[in-house]
Amino acid sequence: MKGRTIPKLFFVIWFILFIIILCLSMFSVDEDVPGWEYNISRKLNDYIHNEVETASLIPSDFCDNPSFLVIICISSPQDFEVRQTIRKTWGKEKVVKGHNVSLYFLLGQTTDLDLQKNITEEYLQFRDVVQEQFHDKYNNLTIKSTMMLKLFTWKCQNSSSYLLKIDDDMYLNIPKLINELLTKNQTENLLMGSVICNSKPIRTSKDKWYAGPSYMFPNNTYPTYISGTSYCMSGDVAQKLLKVALATPIFHLEDVYLTGICAKKIGLKLTHNGRFTYHEMKPNYCLYKQLITVHNQDPNSIQKIYNSSHDVEMDKRCQREENMFFVRKWLMENVILVSKNRRRRHCP
Numbered sequence: 001m002k003g004r005t006i007p008k009l010f011f012v013i014w015f016i017l018f019i020i021i022l023c024l025s026m027f028s029v030d031e032d033v034p035g036w037e038y039n040i041s042r043k044l045n046d047y048i049h050n051e052v053e054t055a056s057l058i059p060s061d062f063c064d065n066p067s068f069l070v071i072i073c074i075s076s077p078q079d080f081e082v083r084q085t086i087r088k089t090w091g092k093e094k095v096v097k098g099h100n101v102s103l104y105f106l107l108g109q110t111t112d113l114d115l116q117k118n119i120t121e122e123y124l125q126f127r128d129v130v131q132e133q134f135h136d137k138y139n140n141l142t143i144k145s146t147m148m149l150k151l152f153t154w155k156c157q158n159s160s161s162y163l164l165k166i167d168d169d170m171y172l173n174i175p176k177l178i179n180e181l182l183t184k185n186q187t188e189n190l191l192m193g194s195v196i197c198n199s200k201p202i203r204t205s206k207d208k209w210y211a212g213p214s215y216m217f218p219n220n221t222y223p224t225y226i227s228g229t230s231y232c233m234s235g236d237v238a239q240k241l242l243k244v245a246l247a248t249p250i251f252h253l254e255d256v257y258l259t260g261i262c263a264k265k266i267g268l269k270l271t272h273n274g275r276f277t278y279h280e281m282k283p284n285y286c287l288y289k290q291l292i293t294v295h296n297q298d299p300n301s302i303q304k305i306y307n308s309s310h311d312v313e314m315d316k317r318c319q320r321e322e323n324m325f326f327v328r329k330w331l332m333e334n335v336i337l338v339s340k341n342r343r344r345r346h347c348p
Ligand SMILES: *[C@@H]1O[C@H](CO)[C@@H](O)[C@H](O)[C@H]1NC(C)=O
Pocket: 037, 039, 040
């Protein structure tokens, strides 16, 4: 009799363990990305409607002027002050080294009627605001960036060579960028910025870059991609990315989605340019002169950087310091090394 109760006991223990494991696995189900729950459509064209024009506000002469470079600045409805600063600083450069530059701000919809009234006034006054048909929320940035590709493909591609995507918390050095593009002279298959390799999806739901449950992104590593703070592409790439995106389920982190998942599908080689920076840096105006983008700038520091870049005294000082060895050393220590310690890594 004793010999038979022991297996029974084992069976009961195993059964209890099995129930506990089952319960644990049910409770540890990953949290959804707000707005991208399992039953929400991730078919891009449900939001983009590529076959029709969707903008609720768009300047009537949008992209009519032939431009070497079209800059689309990703901005939020409430960021009026930031847009004003950009208009007064780096955004006011319309002809650089004889090349036309156009700048537009891309916004989504807001439910705040007072704010909407202000945006309409801003649009009428400056003619550089485009407002597209989707709810302007952080988790909708992929929709925003592909709206940018749609706008460019439909209206700018015949008249412009390059598209630059940039967030509105950035300082942009347009002359340096034009210089780089002219030197590179690559008018096809160019997608350039700060390339990030071997970055892993973040599965902690409170993180800003939370990847979501595996139905959003199943793999353990992101494909190589470009930091979304700013990237530049030749006109053909905008069209190619849009086409493949329309057949790729939305992943809400726009840079991983467009410059990683979609770019990989079309076999595009990403071009790393160390002058695109996307992390915090100590202010150093002589260094900023060497860079194309500087991240995380409030309106006041954008103004300061812009002023110093047009300051003759500062120019002289930088020339005296134009000891490339030290600049390179500084870059190494403060840009490349700093980024190595971050979650999002540069390529080897
Ligand atoms: C998705 O599911 C939630 C709860 O399960 C429900 O409230 C919501 O209406 C559903 N949405 C759609 C678009 O089916």
